[in-house]
Amino acid sequence: MRRRTYTLLSFALCVLALLVAACGGNPTTPDNQTSGDKAPDNKQIYIYPESGVEDIATLDPALVNDTASADSVGQLFASLITLNDDLKIVGDLAQDWSVGQDGVTWTFKLRDGLKYNNGKPITAADIAYSMDRYLQPATKAPQASSLDMIKGYDDLMKGKIKSIIGVGIMAPDPRTVVIVTSQDVSAYFLSNIAGHGGTVPLEKDLVEKYGNRWTEHLDEGNISGPWLLHKYNRKVDIQFVPNPNYYGPKPQLKKLVIAFYKDRGVDYRAYQSGQLHTATVPAPNIAKAREQKNEFRQVLNQVISYYSMNYLVKPFDNIKIRQAFALAINKDALVHNVYRDNGIPTFHLVPQRNPGYNPDLTGPAGVTSTKGDPQKAKQLLEEGMKEAGYTRDTFPQISMTVSKISKDIDNEIAAVQQMWKDVLGIEVKLNVVDFNKLVADLPSMINNSKGPxxxxxxxxxxxxxPRYWTTFLWAKGSTSNYENYGQNSSTTAKEQQANQEAMAKADVNRNSEERLKQYHQIEQQLVNDVVWIPIYQPYSAVLFKPCVKGMPKEATGLVPYSHDWSQVYISNSGSCPNVSKYQ
Structure with a gap:
């Protein structure tokens, strides 16, 4: 399963939910595909660190909004369709699909013989139920608007209908799912639902029997993915064993362990002391890690690390003040000094190696250097303060909400604070919260003038x-528009709303060349409006023990495509962690 997720990166975690588009630069990829005799079954255990969180937020596919949760959810559940290692759309539970001549009626045929872990058949009605549940306002799915193209969505949100089943989703027989969209969105529809949590089949009787606690009873059913939940030790680890009823190729490993490490960097030390099969490398250790040539790999992530502002909270209702904060940051210095060049400084919302990447994009106010422009920043701040009627004495106190989960992130935040102070003369205070709380609070920022x-x-x-780096986040009515772009009363609100209209047009344009040009213009406007302050696109610098074989080159910890688990195994060659505690 693939997930659209928020994460908090210092050295990027690019795992299941953090889709890797391609290797970046001149990455080093260890040859762990072959060689070495296979270890006995009691050693076929793979331990992966979930770094930066003390626990996952949820195992409910409808509620996932963060990477850590997505990692575990992705092991347990299959979806209608997904993306393979080459980013091609392939069937997951569906064996084939087609769209009608009307361009809005999509028919998916399920594979024959699909079963849950309890042996009961997976049916089209289960997927219809799950999609309807995902969209029900009572579920509070944080990314519900990702399915806003389905017919009946608006009426469901407004309470005009009680269910979308029979309107936009049908199950005419046990193996057929029919989805009807409100307009022709064939330009992006399949990409939209690939790996989508809303298309995970669920057994209605079990979900309704246990309500919000249904994920505590996965031993009774609902699992459709390659792994079963074996043991969940909260704030310690989650252990998985192969699902014998999984439709696809079965894992060779006998156990998968996702161990929690609240503080990043601790997992790296655990790797070095023989407790883990893999770990991300903190920036200060990258040069040394490169020396471990048969263990080190580096991959350019499809991730953007950023700072964001609430357009409804002063002083960030003023575009020039937002631009001043953006241009006061020297991103080159951050990436070089903090991350040891393990990333690319950027203005972009759409990352490099994405088909929608715009090499001609400029920063706010036409600035072309990622080093920023201190003089321009000072000028814009003074102009913005004058427009808003501020003096230095009346300028609002700025507070930034962060989760400080690694030394790298601590250093980055401190450096950014200092840049704002040095260039703008503004001291930004920090509100430090747990990462899961920060992500959980995001929906409360929508239309909230008293939010962060x-x-x-x-x-x-x-x-x-590129829709999912633009429209998905900031379209009119998006449930991910935490910045309140276009839904404010600022002097540039009309321009923002015009850009939202442009998004709607680009989304449905079936001319791919024209569509990409439209997204380039949309992204440039978003950057000018400072919807985010992008900092950098990170690489994942990771280590794998030599005994780990068959891990895809795109993987940086967990496999990006569930079928890949069938290729991963532990060999007798090379060093390997002690797994006796999990045997």
């Missing part, structure tokens, strides 16, 4: 289509 002023996060769209 600023925050720091990172975004991975989980699909290469």
């Amino acid at each position: 002023q600023m925050w720091r996060l990172a975004w991975s769209a989980g699909t290469p289509d």
